[in-house]
Amino acid sequence: MGKIFTVAWREFRDTALTKAFLFGAVIMPIFMIGLFIIVLPLLDTEDEPLQGTVAIIAPDDVVTELKVLYDSGDNAIQEQLQKLPDIVKNDPMAKMVLPRATEAEIEIEVFDSSQLEELKKQVQDGDFLACILIPKGIVKNLDSKELLEVFIPIEFSPDHTNFITSNVEKAVVNARLKRQGHDPNQVRSLLKRPRAHAMRIQEDGEVAADNKLARTLLPMAFLLLLWIAAFTSGNYLLTTTIEEKSNKVIEVLLSAISPMQLLSGKILGQAGVSAVILAMYGFAAIVGLIAFAMMDLVTFSQLGLFLVYFVMGYFMIATMMVAVGSAVSELSDAQSLMGPMMLIMMVPFMLWPILTEHPQGIVAVISSYIPPLIPFVMIIRITATTEPIMMWEILLSVVLGYLSVFCMVWMAARIFRIGILLQGKPPNIFQLIHWIRQG
Amino acid sequence: MNDAITLTSVCKSFGETKAVADMDLQIPKGALCGFLGPNGAGKSTTIRMIMSIIHADKGKVDVLGTNALAAKDRIGYLPEERGVYRKMKVGAFIKYIANLKGLRGSSLNKSIDDWLDRIDLPNVKKKRCEELSKGMQQKVQFLSAIIHDPELIILDEPFSGLDPLNTQVIGGIIEELHASGKTILFSTHVLHQAEEVCDRIVMIDKGCIVIDDEIVSIRKKFDPRIVQVEPVDETTDFSKFSGIRKQNAMDKDGNIDLFLEDNTEPITVIQEIASAIPVRSIQILKPTLTEIFINQVECNQGNEAAEETRELLTHG
Numbered sequence: 001m002g003k004i005f006t007v008a009w010r011e012f013r014d015t016a017l018t019k020a021f022l023f024g025a026v027i028m029p030i031f032m033i034g035l036f037i038i039v040l041p042l043l044d045t046e047d048e049p050l051q052g053t054v055a056i057i058a059p060d061d062v063v064t065e066l067k068v069l070y071d072s073g074d075n076a077i078q079e080q081l082q083k084l085p086d087i088v089k090n091d092p093m094a095k096m097v098l099p100r101a102t103e104a105e106i107e108i109e110v111f112d113s114s115q116l117e118e119l120k121k122q123v124q125d126g127d128f129l130a131c132i133l134i135p136k137g138i139v140k141n142l143d144s145k146e147l148l149e150v151f152i153p154i155e156f157s158p159d160h161t162n163f164i165t166s167n168v169e170k171a172v173v174n175a176r177l178k179r180q181g182h183d184p185n186q187v188r189s190l191l192k193r194p195r196a197h198a199m200r201i202q203e204d205g206e207v208a209a210d211n212k213l214a215r216t217l218l219p220m221a222f223l224l225l226l227w228i229a230a231f232t233s234g235n236y237l238l239t240t241t242i243e244e245k246s247n248k249v250i251e252v253l254l255s256a257i258s259p260m261q262l263l264s265g266k267i268l269g270q271a272g273v274s275a276v277i278l279a280m281y282g283f284a285a286i287v288g289l290i291a292f293a294m295m296d297l298v299t300f301s302q303l304g305l306f307l308v309y310f311v312m313g314y315f316m317i318a319t320m321m322v323a324v325g326s327a328v329s330e331l332s333d334a335q336s337l338m339g340p341m342m343l344i345m346m347v348p349f350m351l352w353p354i355l356t357e358h359p360q361g362i363v364a365v366i367s368s369y370i371p372p373l374i375p376f377v378m379i380i381r382i383t384a385t386t387e388p389i390m391m392w393e394i395l396l397s398v399v400l401g402y403l404s405v406f407c408m409v410w411m412a413a414r415i416f417r418i419g420i421l422l423q424g425k426p427p428n429i430f431q432l433i434h435w436i437r438q439g
Numbered sequence: 440m441n442d443a444i445t446l447t448s449v450c451k452s453f454g455e456t457k458a459v460a461d462m463d464l465q466i467p468k469g470a471l472c473g474f475l476g477p478n479g480a481g482k483s484t485t486i487r488m489i490m491s492i493i494h495a496d497k498g499k500v501d502v503l504g505t506n507a508l509a510a511k512d513r514i515g516y517l518p519e520e521r522g523v524y525r526k527m528k529v530g531a532f533i534k535y536i537a538n539l540k541g542l543r544g545s546s547l548n549k550s551i552d553d554w555l556d557r558i559d560l561p562n563v564k565k566k567r568c569e570e571l572s573k574g575m576q577q578k579v580q581f582l583s584a585i586i587h588d589p590e591l592i593i594l595d596e597p598f599s600g601l602d603p604l605n606t607q608v609i610g611g612i613i614e615e616l617h618a619s620g621k622t623i624l625f626s627t628h629v630l631h632q633a634e635e636v637c638d639r640i641v642m643i644d645k646g647c648i649v650i651d652d653e654i655v656s657i658r659k660k661f662d663p664r665i666v667q668v669e670p671v672d673e674t675t676d677f678s679k680f681s682g683i684r685k686q687n688a689m690d691k692d693g694n695i696d697l698f699l700e701d702n703t704e705p706i707t708v709i710q711e712i713a714s715a716i717p718v719r720s721i722q723i724l725k726p727t728l729t730e731i732f733i734n735q736v737e738c739n740q741g742n743e744a745a746e747e748t749r750e751l752l753t754h755g
Binding site: 002003006007010014243244247248249250251252253254255256257258421 | 487490491492493508511512514516518520521522523524525526527535536538539540541580583584
């Protein structure tokens, strides 16, 4: 056992305690989180209040409507934002995705259409904030092809542009409604769709709100976490095994330890590397969840099961990688054997939309018991489902998964024992099967 | 048990190729045994089976009273295809191999320093292996094979790629290790290297043992019964001396080979010649391992195989 740990420690040290790893897997994520935290407050800087005069060429009733709208500013948005809880209002990340209210103090001056060209120049010179051209036909005729144009200076901010244009559009609609004898506010109230809140009735009779977005994105986040942690260290395992073969150090190692000890040590060492990667990205994910006040989306039982499936997934990928690594002499030779393997391992990503939509469906249930897919499919199902997955299903998948891990380690050991000393032309898949039978 | 290595009816094939055929071999404890043969004779395959790196198709391999897997920590092995972790520091590499051989403790670092000095590699401990020359790397690998003070040392072509000076350094250490009671088996296809250091020789060809004996016995057994003389007078006729059945023409160094009759004692001929004519040198010609090996192949497999072997031995 001591020799296995010696190999494992070297494997871990020479992978995880290197500048390349520290930079790529540790410093970069920390740097990116740090950058995110630093940059967000900078993005939070609000525009200067919009003050000045707008030149307008428009029918009188539209001008009246526009005056009212500009005077009231972004009151509706302000009101909605005020209703939000403080934790969301003060969160820099949340502010990023919420609409922002524009402070405005705008005068309107009406002109004749013959003055348009002169007004454009004045806008360019900064005499007016903008020049708005609303042809009469647009208000009168709903099928009008005429253009509603707003001329603004080149440096006008997107928020200010949006404020000017959206109010112009709204003013035209209000004028149209009034001409038809309707009260625009009343019509708008009538058209406002009530929001339906899906409430799921739990087995104990309690009801819980349905969060569809979380149910879709959370499984992908867990899948990616599992994938990145297992595949990154699996790749290291592949390259270090090929390196040991190509630089001929393998025979020296095999004079001191058995192939099985070497294989075990390497897999164990890279498991440590995988755990470090998982911890790093997992920590980043938790920071993200806390920042978005979404920590309640993840339960402890989900985290516990994630660890169970992570270990399973790592061993499945690690055994495949080490078997491929031992069979080839060059990294480029590994591609032909990696191709079919990667294709299989992409299946959970392809199934993700189906699995999140129907986590208890037939596709989900069947793919839960196909060995290399088990950990990936199960983690999607567990995080996507609205009703708990039956305990027997989880137990069966865990038992099947770990039995598969045992078989895969056994097969990888047989390939490893033969392949590790061979040089030259890489074997094809049939030769690998022959090695398994022969080994 | 007095044998460090015992092979009984060992066979190994790779596909259609028979690498080792029904081999029986005993290497006594404390021997410095040369394992000789041309390239492709089956030396490395036999050594890999001795080390349990590959397994015999048939037969039994006994190493230090057990098998090599159980006795790995008591064996030092320098494989023919050797390598190092290129990015690893020299000291860390030797320490890692020593750890794998079960050697730990604070004395290990000092032992590494001492040995690096012994093989003329001071100040390389902190260097990465890739910074060393090929010859230096080879010495590091040799050191990692013996650092754990093994009972049995197996060296596969230990001198290949080394310059004469380093060959001398490594050769000296091998002799010292032998003197301290270690059993050493080293393979080479350069027969004269083995001739210089070994006390026992095992020669193999095409997976079969051709000769297996102590070097003194081999020399006696394969004595060509030739006296080589360098006369001062190049026109001397040696047929007048008794006991000489044939003489060769003078070679470019001025030597003449005199082939003795069956019952003639070489020393009598030497005394007779030395007292009769002036000579620059006169000696009993010792058989070279190369000639012995080729002769044996010729006896066992015919003239064509012998010529093939001569080609392999002279041109690698």
